[in-house]
Amino acid sequence: MAINQILLLGISALVLGRLGRGKGRICWPLAASVFFVFWMQPPLPLRGLSFLLPLFALGLVVLAWAATASPAGLRSAENRRAAGLLLVLVSVLAASRYFGPKNLLPAPPPALGQTLGTLAFLALAGVALAYVAKKRPSVATWSVFGLLLTLFLILKTPALSQAVSRFWRLWHYQNPALASALDIRWLGYSYLAFRLLHTLRDRQSGRLPEANLGEYLTYVIFFPALAAGPIDRIERFLKDLRAPASDFTTGVLEGGQRLAVGLFKKFVVADTLAMIALNPISAHQARSAWGAWVLLYAYAFQIYFDFSGYTDIAIGLGQWMGIRLPENFRQPYRQPNLTMFWNNWHITLTQWFRSYFFNPFVRSLRRRKRLSTGGVLLVSQLATMGLIGLWHGVESHFLLWGIWHGLGLFIQNRWSSFWRPRLGNLSGGKQRALHVGSVLLTFHFVALGWVWFVLPTASAWHFLLKLGGIFP
Amino acid sequence: MNPSPWRIFFKATLLFVVFNLLLALFPSGQGVRWSVYNHLVPGRERLPFGENPSQAYNLSLFDVEAMFASHVVSAQPSHPEYRVFIMGDSSVWGILLRPEETLAGQLNAMHLMTADQRPVRFYNLGYPTISLTKDLLLLARARQEKPDLILWLTTLEAFPPDKQHTPLVEHNRTLLASLSAPCLPPPPIPSTDPLTALWQRTLFGRRRAWANWYRLQVYGVMWGITGIDQFYPKTYAPAKIDLAADDIFHGLHQGSDLQTALDWSLLDAGFCLAGETPIILVNEPILVSHGKNSDIRYNYFYPRWAYDQYRRILQDKAVKKQWYYLDLWHLVPAGDFTNSAVHLTPHGEALLAGQIRHALQRDFLKTR
Numbered sequence: 138m139a140i141n142q143i144l145l146l147g148i149s150a151l152v153l154g155r156l157g158r159g160k161g162r163i164c165w166p167l168a169a170s171v172f173f174v175f176w177m178q179p180p181l182p183l184r185g186l187s188f189l190l191p192l193f194a195l196g197l198v199v200l201a202w203a204a205t206a207s208p209a210g211l212r213s214a215e216n217r218r219a220a221g222l223l224l225v226l227v228s229v230l231a232a233s234r235y236f237g238p239k240n241l242l243p244a245p246p247p248a249l250g251q252t253l254g255t256l257a258f259l260a261l262a263g264v265a266l267a268y269v270a271k272k273r274p275s276v277a278t279w280s281v282f283g284l285l286l287t288l289f290l291i292l293k294t295p296a297l298s299q300a301v302s303r304f305w306r307l308w309h310y311q312n313p314a315l316a317s318a319l320d321i322r323w324l325g326y327s328y329l330a331f332r333l334l335h336t337l338r339d340r341q342s343g344r345l346p347e348a349n350l351g352e353y354l355t356y357v358i359f360f361p362a363l364a365a366g367p368i369d370r371i372e373r374f375l376k377d378l379r380a381p382a383s384d385f386t387t388g389v390l391e392g393g394q395r396l397a398v399g400l401f402k403k404f405v406v407a408d409t410l411a412m413i414a415l416n417p418i419s420a421h422q423a424r425s426a427w428g429a430w431v432l433l434y435a436y437a438f439q440i441y442f443d444f445s446g447y448t449d450i451a452i453g454l455g456q457w458m459g460i461r462l463p464e465n466f467r468q469p470y471r472q473p474n475l476t477m478f479w480n481n482w483h484i485t486l487t488q489w490f491r492s493y494f495f496n497p498f499v500r501s502l503r504r505r506k507r508l509s510t511g512g513v514l515l516v517s518q519l520a521t522m523g524l525i526g527l528w529h530g531v532e533s534h535f536l537l538w539g540i541w542h543g544l545g546l547f548i549q550n551r552w553s554s555f556w557r558p559r560l561g562n563l564s565g566g567k568q569r570a571l572h573v574g575s576v577l578l579t580f581h582f583v584a585l586g587w588v589w590f591v592l593p594t595a596s597a598w599h600f601l602l603k604l605g606g607i608f609p
Numbered sequence: 610m611n612p613s614p615w616r617i618f619f620k621a622t623l624l625f626v627v628f629n630l631l632l633a634l635f636p637s638g639q640g641v642r643w644s645v646y647n648h649l650v651p652g653r654e655r656l657p658f659g660e661n662p663s664q665a666y667n668l669s670l671f672d673v674e675a676m677f678a679s680h681v682v683s684a685q686p687s688h689p690e691y692r693v694f695i696m697g698d699s700s701v702w703g704i705l706l707r708p709e710e711t712l713a714g715q716l717n718a719m720h721l722m723t724a725d726q727r728p729v730r731f732y733n734l735g736y737p738t739i740s741l742t743k744d745l746l747l748l749a750r751a752r753q754e755k756p757d758l759i760l761w762l763t764t765l766e767a768f769p770p771d772k773q774h775t776p777l778v779e780h781n782r783t784l785l786a787s788l789s790a791p792c793l794p795p796p797p798i799p800s801t802d803p804l805t806a807l808w809q810r811t812l813f814g815r816r817r818a819w820a821n822w823y824r825l826q827v828y829g830v831m832w833g834i835t836g837i838d839q840f841y842p843k844t845y846a847p848a849k850i851d852l853a854a855d856d857i858f859h860g861l862h863q864g865s866d867l868q869t870a871l872d873w874s875l876l877d878a879g880f881c882l883a884g885e886t887p888i889i890l891v892n893e894p895i896l897v898s899h900g901k902n903s904d905i906r907y908n909y910f911y912p913r914w915a916y917d918q919y920r921r922i923l924q925d926k927a928v929k930k931q932w933y934y935l936d937l938w939h940l941v942p943a944g945d946f947t948n949s950a951v952h953l954t955p956h957g958e959a960l961l962a963g964q965i966r967h968a969l970q971r972d973f974l975k976t977r
Contacts, residue, residue, distance in 0.1 A: 413830045428834030428835070
């Protein structure tokens with residue numbers, strides 16, 4: 138996000154924090170979030186898609202809500218009001234192609250017929266899903282589950298994205314030879330999907346709290362957290378949303394501090410480090426081992442300050458609107474082991490994977506009793522971290538990054554189990570030295586892991602050799 | 610009790626305004642001398658210039674002090690050396706050439722020594738705009754770095770009056786006036802009203818200059834790591850060989866008198882600025898085309914009549930003023946030019962370096 142976008146989001150959050158009290162508590166944040174879903178979507182070279190992707194995002198949220206809401210409350214007045222508001226907002230934005238300011242959205246909406254057709258299709262799908270959910274709830278939830286994962290796979294697999302782009306271009310009389318995997322950049326899809334999957338799974342396990350359409354939509358597309366998280370849990374979010382408005386001045390002060398810290402982290406520290414951070418070109422250009430290490434350190438800190446800066450901005454904006462979003466980073470590079478690192482790095486994502494993949498997977502492996510305790514741990518760590526790697530893109534280097542961390546977590550677990558009882562009675566000075574050594578070791582393990590994350594596999598091997606002073 | 614956010618905001622704004630006013634009322638000088646170059650990272654081999662910073666690890670800025678501070682010429686030499694500053698345009702700076710392929714790089718690779726066994730070190734102080742006034746600005750500032758000899762490469766395109774208003778010069782009119790007096794008549798400095806002048810000296814008014822200085826320092830790290838200071842495209846459009854049937858040079862037609870139409874006094878100012886430091890004036894190589902209409906023009910820049918007249922005047926002037934002058938215009942074959950009629954290939958630069966070496970050893974270093 139550019140700083141002018143954040144400025145507008147900030148002004149909106151301040152106004153909404155003031156307006157969104159009493160009856161407007163849900164209505165205003167929802168309206169603003171719907172607008173920002175469209176406004177923040179980057180313009181795409183594929184005709185109409187810059188408008189249709191946000192529309193699909195809203196459609197997915199409505200479908201997921203239809204699959205998870207209790208059938209009795211589907212037609213309640215407040216749900217009708219929320220649906221009406223959504224429809225009016227989308228129609229107004231779609232009509233901006235013909236009326237009003239031309240640059241309201243980053244790219245002009247498609248012809249009204251196409252938008253109305255898409256809306257009708259989504260509405261029909263919603264009605265059908267609600268009907269199915271009434272008769273066979275699990276079929277409905279699994280259908281949305283499958284749809285979300287399929288879209289995920291398409292967006293994260295370059296070859297599939299390119300194929301879809303080619304198809305879209307052919308369909309819209311654009312040159313298919315120009316199709317690229319970068320043509321389909323769906324703002325915030327990952328976070329949207331994580332939130333929806335969380336509600337679907339909680340619905341299946343009976344833990345999902347009741348939420349009307351307005352609340353559900355506001356939770357999933359809450360604009361401060363749309364682009365870069367954090368991934369809040371719906372029960373926690375609803376508690377804040379339904380709570381009486383807190384002191385506005387306190388919220389502004391605390392949120393403002395957080396926002397200022399976030400802006401500094403992102404636009405001063407991270408953007409400076411980005412100029413010297415490791416990338417596929419600079420990895421090739423580095424002429425010395427020390428230079429290669431500088432690139433790597435710069436990247437390690439750049440990604441941290443960038444991501445945690447955005448989180449601070451989101452949390453600050455949330456506070457201005459009376460919503461306390463969860464923390465996502467707690468000094469991850471100062472942790473003495475890899476487990477602690479992952480407990481403090483992208484916390485909400487780690488918790489999501491722990492809740493919805495790691496724990497169920499471990500339970501499933503244990504039930505089968507085919508593997509030893511160590512074996513269960515190894516397989517589940519590799520699978521979880523491999524999946525987290527693939528979440529960034531279905532490419533071999535992301536998988537290797539995941540495996541690197543999976544193996545690291547396993548080795549660290551075994552190592553700690555062996556050494557902890559033996560190192561318990563060290564003196565204070567030795568404990569401190571051990572702690573400092575552990576922090577440095579953990580940081581360097583994570584930093585070396587970034588090589589896999591940033592570089593294609595072949596380049597990563599070359600760069601690792603450079604770090605060791607070997608120039609192939 | 611929490612303090613009011615509005616009070617905090619008010620105090621912060623007040624502090625910012627006061628800080629800006631202090632900076633504006635007590636300016637620190639003409640530019641920023643602090644630099645990571647020559648301290649934390651190696652100095653650059655050529656002055657900062659770049660239109661594609663993220664790929665070139667280099668950028669264009671107008672702060673001459675910061676430019677020199679980033680250059681290796683500002684480093685304290687570890688042992689006595691004979692310092693030769695090479696002034697000129699993009700052909701000296703070395704568009705499309707790596708630092709070691711430029712004229713300075715190739716001359717340095719020759720490891721020349723003076724008669725008293727001091728190594729001869731060549732510094733590339735070229736800058737990619739063709740303008741004598743720009744050369745004077747850089748020459749005037751370069752004097753502070755104590756040259757033993759100045760190698761000044763120029764070409765006709767640097768002489769027309771309309772070429773004397775480059776962005777670098779326009780942003781440094783005051784500096785040029787202060788550095789070049791009394792050799793150059795004071796240039797007209799556009800008057801600005803006091804309020805605007807004050808605003809331009811505030812931190813906010815100078816935000817672009819500060820941001821550029823900051824980026825220059827950060828890109829220094831990349832320069833240190835990669836040794837890259839310009840973007841090298843995979844392909845480029847070669848200099849035009851087939852030319853338009855047009856004999857106009859900067860609005861002048863055949864028969865015009867270049868003696869009066871061009872700013873020849875700027876050359877005198879350059880020699881005046883150099884003072885006791887000797888100058889070798891070089892008419893730099895140009896592409897001599899054999900393509901279409903090459904009977905009218907030598908290349909994209911020059912109609913034949915204008916260039917021939919320019920060479921005659923320059924030769925006469927050099928003789929009259931007893932300048933050390935090398936006319937190397939026809940030295941480099943057409944195949945050794947790259948994307949412009951003055952940009953040379955590494956081989957072209959080697960030919961030029963060979964000629965200059967010969968002159969240096971014979972007449973300045975006295976080692977032959």
